[in-house]
Amino acid sequence: MPIEIPKDKWPGSVREITLGATAADGGTRTSTVTVGGEKALPYMHFEAQMPHKPVIALEIRDRLPDDWSTLLLEHWGDTAKDPAAWAKAAEATGVELLQLTLSLTDADGNPNTPENAVAVVKSVLAATGLPLLVFGTGQAEMDNVLLVAVAEATQGERLVLGICEDKNYRTIVAAAMANGHLVNGRTPMDVNLSKQLNILISDMGLPMDRILMDPTTGALGYGIEYGFSVMERLRMAALQGDSMTQQPMLVTPGFEAWKTKESKVGKDVPAEWGDWLKRAIHWETMTATALIESGADIVVLRHPESVKRIRVAIDELSAVPEMA
Amino acid sequence: MAEHTVVFDAAAEVSVPRGTLLADAARKAGVEISQPCGGQGRCGRCAVKVTKDGVRRRSTLRLSAEDVEAGYALACQTVVEGDTEVTVPAQEKIARLLTTDRTVAQVQVPTGYSAAADQTIKRFGLTLTPPSMVDQTDDWSRFTAGLRQQAGIELGHISLPLMRQLGAVLREGEWQVTVVLDLAEEAAPRLIAALPGLLPDSAPLWGAAVDIGTTTVSLWLVDLLSGEVQVQTAEYNRQISRGEDVISRIIYGSKNDGGQEMRGLVLESIGQLLERGCRRAKIDASEVMKMTIVGNSTMMHLLLGIPAASIRLSPFVTAVNQVPPFRAEDVGIGIHPEATVDCIPGIASYVGADITAGVLSSGMDDTESISLFIDIGTNGEIVLGSHDWLVTCACSAGPAFEGAGVMHGMRATRGAIEEVWINGSTYEPSFRVIGGGQPQGVCGSGLLALLAEMFLTGILDKGGNLNSSLPTDRVREGEHGLEYVISWGHETKNGDGPANDIVITRVDVDNLIRAKASIYAGFTILADSVGFPLEAVDQVLVGGSFGKYINVEKAVQIGLLPDMPWEGFQFLGNTAVKGAYLALLDKHARARISDIASRMTYIELSADNSFFEAFTSALFLPHTDMDRFPTVAKALQPELETEE
Numbered sequence: 001m002p003i004e005i006p007k008d009k010w011p012g013s014v015r016e017i018t019l020g021a022t023a024a025d026g027g028t029r030t031s032t033v034t035v036g037g038e039k040a041l042p043y044m045h046f047e048a049q050m051p052h053k054p055v056i057a058l059e060i061r062d063r064l065p066d067d068w069s070t071l072l073l074e075h076w077g078d079t080a081k082d083p084a085a086w087a088k089a090a091e092a093t094g095v096e097l098l099q100l101t102l103s104l105t106d107a108d109g110n111p112n113t114p115e116n117a118v119a120v121v122k123s124v125l126a127a128t129g130l131p132l133l134v135f136g137t138g139q140a141e142m143d144n145v146l147l148v149a150v151a152e153a154t155q156g157e158r159l160v161l162g163i164c165e166d167k168n169y170r171t172i173v174a175a176a177m178a179n180g181h182l183v184n185g186r187t188p189m190d191v192n193l194s195k196q197l198n199i200l201i202s203d204m205g206l207p208m209d210r211i212l213m214d215p216t217t218g219a220l221g222y223g224i225e226y227g228f229s230v231m232e233r234l235r236m237a238a239l240q241g242d243s244m245t246q247q248p249m250l251v252t253p254g255f256e257a258w259k260t261k262e263s264k265v266g267k268d269v270p271a272e273w274g275d276w277l278k279r280a281i282h283w284e285t286m287t288a289t290a291l292i293e294s295g296a297d298i299v300v301l302r303h304p305e306s307v308k309r310i311r312v313a314i315d316e317l318s319a320v321p322e323m324a
Numbered sequence: 325m326a327e328h329t330v331v332f333d334a335a336a337e338v339s340v341p342r343g344t345l346l347a348d349a350a351r352k353a354g355v356e357i358s359q360p361c362g363g364q365g366r367c368g369r370c371a372v373k374v375t376k377d378g379v380r381r382r383s384t385l386r387l388s389a390e391d392v393e394a395g396y397a398l399a400c401q402t403v404v405e406g407d408t409e410v411t412v413p414a415q416e417k418i419a420r421l422l423t424t425d426r427t428v429a430q431v432q433v434p435t436g437y438s439a440a441a442d443q444t445i446k447r448f449g450l451t452l453t454p455p456s457m458v459d460q461t462d463d464w465s466r467f468t469a470g471l472r473q474q475a476g477i478e479l480g481h482i483s484l485p486l487m488r489q490l491g492a493v494l495r496e497g498e499w500q501v502t503v504v505l506d507l508a509e510e511a512a513p514r515l516i517a518a519l520p521g522l523l524p525d526s527a528p529l530w531g532a533a534v535d536i537g538t539t540t541v542s543l544w545l546v547d548l549l550s551g552e553v554q555v556q557t558a559e560y561n562r563q564i565s566r567g568e569d570v571i572s573r574i575i576y577g578s579k580n581d582g583g584q585e586m587r588g589l590v591l592e593s594i595g596q597l598l599e600r601g602c603r604r605a606k607i608d609a610s611e612v613m614k615m616t617i618v619g620n621s622t623m624m625h626l627l628l629g630i631p632a633a634s635i636r637l638s639p640f641v642t643a644v645n646q647v648p649p650f651r652a653e654d655v656g657i658g659i660h661p662e663a664t665v666d667c668i669p670g671i672a673s674y675v676g677a678d679i680t681a682g683v684l685s686s687g688m689d690d691t692e693s694i695s696l697f698i699d700i701g702t703n704g705e706i707v708l709g710s711h712d713w714l715v716t717c718a719c720s721a722g723p724a725f726e727g728a729g730v731m732h733g734m735r736a737t738r739g740a741i742e743e744v745w746i747n748g749s750t751y752e753p754s755f756r757v758i759g760g761g762q763p764q765g766v767c768g769s770g771l772l773a774l775l776a777e778m779f780l781t782g783i784l785d786k787g788g789n790l791n792s793s794l795p796t797d798r799v800r801e802g803e804h805g806l807e808y809v810i811s812w813g814h815e816t817k818n819g820d821g822p823a824n825d826i827v828i829t830r831v832d833v834d835n836l837i838r839a840k841a842s843i844y845a846g847f848t849i850l851a852d853s854v855g856f857p858l859e860a861v862d863q864v865l866v867g868g869s870f871g872k873y874i875n876v877e878k879a880v881q882i883g884l885l886p887d888m889p890w891e892g893f894q895f896l897g898n899t900a901v902k903g904a905y906l907a908l909l910d911k912h913a914r915a916r917i918s919d920i921a922s923r924m925t926y927i928e929l930s931a932d933n934s935f936f937e938a939f940t941s942a943l944f945l946p947h948t949d950m951d952r953f954p955t956v957a958k959a960l961q962p963e964l965e966t967e968e
Contacts, residue, residue: 192940
């Protein structure tokens, strides 16, 4: 006897957002990436097909990072000393996006400058054809100077500029608005705060199809359940028709996983923790997979091995099973 | 183009082209009409009365249907389309006319109040036969017999100090004596005072109603015979220096001799108000024969010197909810030592006598319509219900709306800015100061108005961030981040120089937004708890130490009060002290408070995380969920269009 599977019909959907612009659209990218468009909860293919699979970004820095795990530095080796080379190597792993983080200082401890930031961004754009996300240093005054310069120097590229926060978003949004870019807004694991930042950004006049939201998450064992549930609730609000929550979600499992003790520390840990590298990759992979299942549209990773595994997970989740 | 004649105040006549704004016509005629909001139709201060109709109103946002019916029009939103005549009312008159301004209801003696039937404190004059060699009855027996025969009262209690004085008093008055009794306990009347001589019947019999707020202490002096309030006075609670909220006060009071110190501080506050009040009434404090006190449970414990620590600790019980009456001397209050001090009962640790008294004074327990009652204070107590049911909760709002914990905040007294408008194009403020003259600071209603005006003019975004890119030097970087200058030092009572500028800082804005979010979240949780839609309440009753009035529209615009028709709001002023006053006068009202206390259901907000959810949702101007504030969304719309 055939079984009728009950289906939810949602009134709302996630906005479709395109990152990067090709020459035809005023940019220099060789490809663009479109995310969002979901009309049902993640991977409920029988209710509505997902128009776009989640995509993977690799994080690179404008200089050799001094706060990254040695496992990552060993993997990237000398390429991490040159942002353009690093970008090329990252592109070769098959990711759809690159995410460049600017540093507060240069290797000698001098403050970063707009000239340097622009030069690095331009060299990365020249080295690869992928759409790019440029995140600031995390210090508001510095970011407002660096990101404005970057935005102006790369007009029309549809970069994603970040990170907008509720106390510091105006300058970044204005720069994105004036130069044809997108923004990423981050809020600390709260449905209301995510929605509020979307409202603040859109109140400035930036079209909603140029806003990504990062609801923030925690790594496996470090509060991922809370992040998962916030993302799930944001997605349900979006599907229920709440216009100000219908942005595609970006999360940074690479950043979160690689700051845990389990990934960072290789010595003086219990023997049963097992092989350090294996453990660290597992940590990043498990964190990212859970977030993809909760509805993430973009995951930012750090290790190419994790990229491989997440690619498999995405493909398997996205495969539409034969329905009887 | 056709020209029309406009006559102002039957004096100034001017001819203008069809379509001219009334405000422009007035300027041409040399008639002053103030436009604090810059002619955007927002503030309503340019309301004029059209006595001969030849105008078209483009917007009547700030006028009610009755106002329009009466001929009122906003000069900045009204165009001339025919010959017309206009009267320009005095500013003060306009200020009171607008429907959005809810002036505090005047205190009136309760209808039908009769000291004989309702008052428990009674005064009698006795004339006794002097003792002689043929009548060697002792003083005490002579006194009680006189009382029995002339007043029909069998005395139950007298204190030893009174008995010691009795003989001297009787002789000083040459066997005429005025007696004050407490008849609350019918079977055993208690002697409060025996005074030499007789008083005229018209001499007041003094009582005091006191509200001990966490932030503000209020005291009213009342003639118990006529029921009239003779003096109203208020001051900050001196305990503030030992913590802003009840929790920190309890902690302080539990340490070392903190309890004694806290008791001393609140007694000092009451003493200060008594002294001021009695000076105004030209009486001695010892003439006050009864004091009725309300306050939250913590304040009551600290006043009585009863350890309050259990209020803070699970399972959150008070030492006492129903406090029996005490002698003033035992409590430590400097009125007549034998005077009765009556503490109104509370319900639970966080729902005290202030809220039961508030419900009594609001009358919401006595009507069929569904009321939402809020006492906006440091603890925002909220009650929803009718005569059939009452639910209540308490949310910690902080002292911001009482003007405390805000850089230039002050109580609603002379020199406080109580209303603010900001010009939408120049960002220049104009304001009204209590008592006129130069400002000293901003009180609760002023802060509320300021927040709304800064929000509507774009100085604040919905998240409460100040916009530093506006063409005004009033938004500047201060010691605590961005701030807005309301009044330059040289315009204030504080003196010249930037240090004396009256400003509102980013931190102040955050405090105010948190306070309003806490209160609004309380509304939503309370309404949810009984499944009653907030928008469906019949009336919203607002109490609090705002001063004389509250601007309802602005309170809605910032998301403090629910978005309902303005007519549904009533501002009751300090409902707690008013409740104390009613209980002071009338034993039946006093009994009703106990009844209210027994009928209220208390909703504990910390039981789950739904309050926090509602709180973060309300931490936005006016609210994250704009659908809850349709009229505010509408008011913001035209501004968005002009920005495009």
